[in-house]
Each structure stands twice: as structure tokens, then as C-alpha cells.
Amino acid sequence: MKNIIIFYIFFSSLTWSQDMNFANLLYENYSKYLESNIQQKRFKYDEFIKLIEKHKKNSIFTIVTQGKSVEGREIFLIKYGSGKRKVFLWSQMHGDEPTATMALFDIFNFLASQDFCDVKKNIAEQLTIYFMPNVNPDGAELFQRRNKLEIDLNRDAARLETPEAKILMSTYKSINADFGFNLHDQSSRYSVGSSFKQATISFLAPPYNYEKEYNHVRDNSVKVIVEMINTLNNFIPGHLAKYLDDFEPRAFGDNFQKLGMSTVLVESGGWKDDVEKQFVRKLNFVALLSALKSIAEKRFITNQILVYENLPFNEKYIYDLVLRNLTIKQGDKSFKADIAINLNEVNIEETDGSYFQSTIEDVGDLSIFFGLKDLDLEGYTVDYGKLFPKIFKSQKEINKIELENLYRAGYTTLKFKNNLIRDRYTRLGINLKTNNQKVIDEIKIGNRADLVIKKNDKTKFVIVNGFIYDVATRTGFILNGIIE
Numbered sequence: 001m002k003n004i005i006i007f008y009i010f011f012s013s014l015t016w017s018q019d020m021n022f023a024n025l026l027y028e029n030y031s032k033y034l035e036s037n038i039q040q041k042r043f044k045y046d047e048f049i050k051l052i053e054k055h056k057k058n059s060i061f062t063i064v065t066q067g068k069s070v071e072g073r074e075i076f077l078i079k080y081g082s083g084k085r086k087v088f089l090w091s092q093m094h095g096d097e098p099t100a101t102m103a104l105f106d107i108f109n110f111l112a113s114q115d116f117c118d119v120k121k122n123i124a125e126q127l128t129i130y131f132m133p134n135v136n137p138d139g140a141e142l143f144q145r146r147n148k149l150e151i152d153l154n155r156d157a158a159r160l161e162t163p164e165a166k167i168l169m170s171t172y173k174s175i176n177a178d179f180g181f182n183l184h185d186q187s188s189r190y191s192v193g194s195s196f197k198q199a200t201i202s203f204l205a206p207p208y209n210y211e212k213e214y215n216h217v218r219d220n221s222v223k224v225i226v227e228m229i230n231t232l233n234n235f236i237p238g239h240l241a242k243y244l245d246d247f248e249p250r251a252f253g254d255n256f257q258k259l260g261m262s263t264v265l266v267e268s269g270g271w272k273d274d275v276e277k278q279f280v281r282k283l284n285f286v287a288l289l290s291a292l293k294s295i296a297e298k299r300f301i302t303n304q305i306l307v308y309e310n311l312p313f314n315e316k317y318i319y320d321l322v323l324r325n326l327t328i329k330q331g332d333k334s335f336k337a338d339i340a341i342n343l344n345e346v347n348i349e350e351t352d353g354s355y356f357q358s359t360i361e362d363v364g365d366l367s368i369f370f371g372l373k374d375l376d377l378e379g380y381t382v383d384y385g386k387l388f389p390k391i392f393k394s395q396k397e398i399n400k401i402e403l404e405n406l407y408r409a410g411y412t413t414l415k416f417k418n419n420l421i422r423d424r425y426t427r428l429g430i431n432l433k434t435n436n437q438k439v440i441d442e443i444k445i446g447n448r449a450d451l452v453i454k455k456n457d458k459t460k461f462v463i464v465n466g467f468i469y470d471v472a473t474r475t476g477f478i479l480n481g482i483i484e
Contacts, residue, residue: 022119022293023231026110026286033113033285035105041098041277042352045073045141048134051105052076058112060124066132067167070148073137075167080111080131081124087295088177088261089288090132090168093153093184093252095139095146099268099277100183103284104133110289119293126296130175135168143347143354155250165252172256179224179295180263181288182206182253185277188270189319189342189372192241193312196370198272199241201232201283202314204265207247208258219305220262224291226303228264229311231290232283236271242311243267264291267314272372319361321468322371325378326453328363328443338366339382341449343466346424355425355480358449358466373468377453380460384441385412385450387433393417395428403429407462407471412450413439416483423483430464431481448482 037051055078056063062079069075091100108131111120123129134140138148146152147164156165172180190199205221207213214222229240243265248254257263266287268280294300319340328337340362345354362369388411392398398414406414413431426432431450433439440447453461459471469476 019290019293019299020231020234022116023234023286023290025116026289027235027282029115030106030282030285032115033106033110035102035109038102038105039276039278040352041102042143042354043098044352045137048137048140049074051108052078055108055112060112061108066171067163069136069138069164070162071138071141073141075132075135075137075164077171078108078131078133080129081127083124083126083128083296085127085179085295086175086177087127087129087179087181087292088132088172088175089129089181089183090135091183092133092137092140093135093164093168093182095136095141096143097145097183097185097268098140099185099281100266100284100288101133101140102277102281103288104131104183106281106285107131107289110285123292123296127292129292130171130177132168132171136164138164143352154252155248157252157255158250168252172259172261177261179220180253180256180261181291182256182263182265183284184265184267186243186267186269186314187316189316190241190269190314191317191370192239193315194317194368195238195312196318197238198318198372199267199269199314200236200239200271200280201228201287202241202243202267202269203228203308203311204243204245204253204267205308206251206253206257206263206265207245208254210247212245212247217260217262218257220300221257221264222305222308223300223303224262224264224295226305226307227294227300228266228287228291229307230303232287235283235286239271240311241269241314242308243314245313270372317369319366319369319371320373321449321463321466322366322369322374323382323451323453324366324374324376326380326382328382330442334381337363339363339443339449339451340366340369340371341463341466348425356466357425357482360443360445360447360449363443363445375468377461380453380455382443382451382453383410384443385452385462385464386410386441387413387439388415391415391417398428404471404474406430407452407469408459410452410459410462412452412462412464413481421483425480426483427480429478429481432483435484437484 321341451463467478
């Protein structure tokens with residue numbers, strides 16, 4: 001018996017080592033499989049279609065149209081392999097959550113490559129894999145969560161009022177898959193528990209009832225997640241979390257779990273300075289392929305559920321910018337406080353671009369919270385940025401101004417005469433005001449973050465629309481100001 005145990009431990013260790021070698025090789029050689037035609041998270045349907053057409057030419061894939069969205073865009077199902085066990089992966093049920101969609105196209109390139117032939121042969125023989133890479137093409141076109149009817153598709157699994165939800169449910173029933181991967185994005189500000197670390201990837205084995213009970217189906221979900229946890233801990237240790245596990249009777253993952261498909265929720269969060277989610281995309285690529293390999297080899301069966309149970313839950317302890325220990329003056333009073341600032345991405349209509357709008361989120365003792373950028377400014381004072389008194393008549397006139405001089409003098413906004421401007425943002429490195437409404441001039445929750453930070457009456461930092469610039473060292477970058 002002792003010899004059997006020793007052999008099992010040795011075999012398990014050897015298998016795990018081989019699997020990590022596979023994951024490491026995927027990670028190191030990722031650029032070979034990267035779908036270079038999509039390198040930004042906002043991409044349009046016509047770009048998506050071109051990639052679908054590209055893979056239609058490859059006989060290893062069977063690509064069919066499962067139906068059409070509210071606005072008539074095709075929703076595709078891509079089949080790979082011919083094995084007995086069936087796996088279903090669907091992405092972008094929420095139109096503004098494209099990270100896994102990008103990763104799926106990388107996976108298609110991997111499957112079409114001449115690499116890892118033995119691994120792919122086994123996957124194709126053991127599994128039949130179905131991919132639905134864009135469940136909500138109308139929402140994706142607008143880069144919005146909901147579909148064209150303004151319905152959250154992931155709250156339509158019970159009523160099935162939307163064509164997209166009907167397509168997803170009917171596809172599941174026709175496939176009758178053993179495993180499912182529900183691929184989403186989550187806020188980049190989620191933390192791993194109460195730590196300062198971003199929850200870069202969060203997982204959930206969705207419950208099938210309010211009691212959150214476990215059965216064989218949900219156990220298998222957990223064991224597959226453990227495979228992905230073990231894989232990703234090699235690359236981003238400490239940045240994995242568990243998604244909120246309350247039962248949601250309107251959601252697809254919970255219903256699929258209840259219907260008998262072992263379902264894995266993957267939520268792609270943030271990584272510092274990865275605005276376009278390209279690093280997180282790479283992590284999806286590695287984790288999903290590792291999971292598919294594990295399912296094909298039935299190796300996930302021996303994974304320990306405790307690894308999943310010990311994973312901290314997502315929490316909200318992170319802001320984009322935290323300024324600590326600042327002295328704030330209001331009239332004849334002054335007090336010390338921390339200031340938390342977030343930058344919220346706003347879609348630019350009829351384009352694939354965006355800009356940022358800042359908000360002061362909190363003021364006070366923020367010692368239990370963290371900032372992606374976090375500065376201790378003990379001994380510094382802060383005031384709200386000022387409006388420059390001169391009225392500028394053209395951008396050319398503004399371009400002649402030395403912004404450094406304005407920053408040092410505490411100005412974060414310029415008056416601009418042209419009130420016909422329809423844009424809501426500017427790349428000039430300062431805000432523009434084109435109306436006669438009252439100027440915001442106080443540090444208050446909900447206001448835009450336009451601040452001037454001084455020491456000994458000399459400006460050290462200026463914050464324009466939440467972007468911080470170090471005047472003394474001339475470092476930092478103001479991506480966009482706001483036009484109002």
C-alpha cells in the first residue's frame with residue numbers, strides 16, 4: 001500500500017510538472033498565436049466577421065450561424081474536435097466584456113497551428129468543443145453591457161425574451177454539453193479580499209440553488225477551476241479571487257449548472273497599466289487551453305476542492321488614485337484627509353474610441369483602501385484647480401500656451417469661446433469650458449478631480465480630470481481633459 005501511495009504521489013507530481021510545462025510554453029510563445037488583427041478591446045462587427053471568414057477556410061473548424069441578434073447580426077457557433085465529452089464556451093454576453101472573445105481567436109490560431117500536435121490530437125479525439133465567441137453582437141458594436149433592447153442577457157435565462165438569449169439556451173440544449181465556460185469581464189477595481197492586489201481573474205462554480213449546495217456537477221466545475229487556479233498562480237500569484245456566489249435564478253450560468261452542465265464562470269479583471277486588457281487576454285488563453293487539456297485527459301478529477309474554497313472573494317478596496325494625508329482648506333478651516341479618485345471610461349459614439357471622465361469618490365480616512373497609484377502627501381496642501389480668466393478663440397491660440405506655467409499657477413481649465421463644440425473631451429492636457437455655468441471649485445464627492453497640490457506654496461502636482469502630472473519632475477501624462 002505504501003508503494004502505491006508513493007507511486008501515486010510521484011505520478012501526480014510528474015503529471016503536474018508536465019502540465020505546467022505546457023502552460024509555460026503557451027505563455028512564452030503566446031505571440032505566435034496572438035490574433036494581431038484585434039489588439040484593442042473595442043472592435044467592430046466587421047472586424048469580427050473577417051476573422052470568422054478566415055477560420056471558415058480551415059477544415060478543422062465547422063462554423064454555422066445559430067441565429068441573429070435584434071439588429072440582424074449573425075451569432076456563430078464554431079465546432080472543433082469529435083470526442084465524446086462536450087465542452088461549450090461562450091463569450092461577450094455583455095457587449096462591453098470582450099477580453100475572452102479576443103483570447104478565443106488566439107485559441108483558434110493555436111488550434112490551427114502545427115504546434116503541440118500530440119496535445120491537440122488528444123483534445124480533438126476526446127472532446128467536441130463548441131465556441132460562441134460573441135453572444136451579444138449588437139451590444140458589442142455599441143460597446144455596452146446590454147443588448148439593443150436594453151436587456152441584460154444574463155438576466156434573461158428564465159424568460160428568454162431576447163433573440164440572443166433564446167439562441168444561447170437552444171444551443172446549450174442541442175449540444176447537451178458536459179462542461180461550460182461562461183466568459184465575462186469584471187471591474188478592474190476589484191481586489192483580492194481586502195488586499196491591495198487587483199483581482200485579475202475571478203472564478204465561480206455557480207450555485208444551482210439558494211442553499212449553494214454541491215453535487216457531482218458543481219464539484220466538477222470546482223475541480224476544473226482548481227486546474228486554472230494552479231495554472232495561473234504560476235504567472236500572477238495572489239491575483240486570483242472568487243466571484244460572489246449568491247444564486248441568481250435569472251442567470252445562464254446558474255441555470256446551466258442546475259440543468260446538469262458543469263459550468264465555470266471566468267471574470268477577467270484588471271492588471272496595472274493594461275487598459276486594453278491584452279495581458280489579461282493572454283492569461284485567458286493559457287488558462288482556457290490548460291483547462292481543455294485537463295478535461296481531455298480527465299486529470300481535473302483528482303484536483304482538491306479546498307483550493308477553490310480557500311480562494312478569497314472579490315472585494316472593492318481599490319481606487320484608481322489615492323492621495324493620502326493631504327491638508328484641505330475650506331474657508332478659514334483646514335483638515336487632513338485622504339482623497340480617492342476614479343477614472344471612468346466613456347464611449348465615443350459612432351467610433352471605436354473612448355475617453356475618461358474622473359470622479360472624486362471619497363474623502364476622509366481611506367487607510368483600509370488602496371490606489372492603483374497611491375501617494376503619501378504628508379505636508380502637502382490641496383486646492384481645487386482654477387479657471388484661467390482669458391477667453392481663447394481657437395485651438396491654435398491655446399497651442400501657443402505653455403501648459404507648465406498654467407499648472408504652476410494652479411489653472412486646470414481654460415475658457416474657450418467656441419460654444420459649437422460637440423466633443424465632450426480634449427487631448428490638449430487641460431479642461432475647456434465653453435459655457436457660462438458656475439465653475440466647480442470645491443473638493444466634493446461626485447465632482448470632477450481637478451486639483452492642485454502644493455508644498456510651501458509651490459505647486460508640486462496638478463491633477464487634470466483625474467490624471468496626475470508632476471510639475472517638478474515633468475513626469476506623468478494627462479490623457480484627456482473634459483469640455484463642458
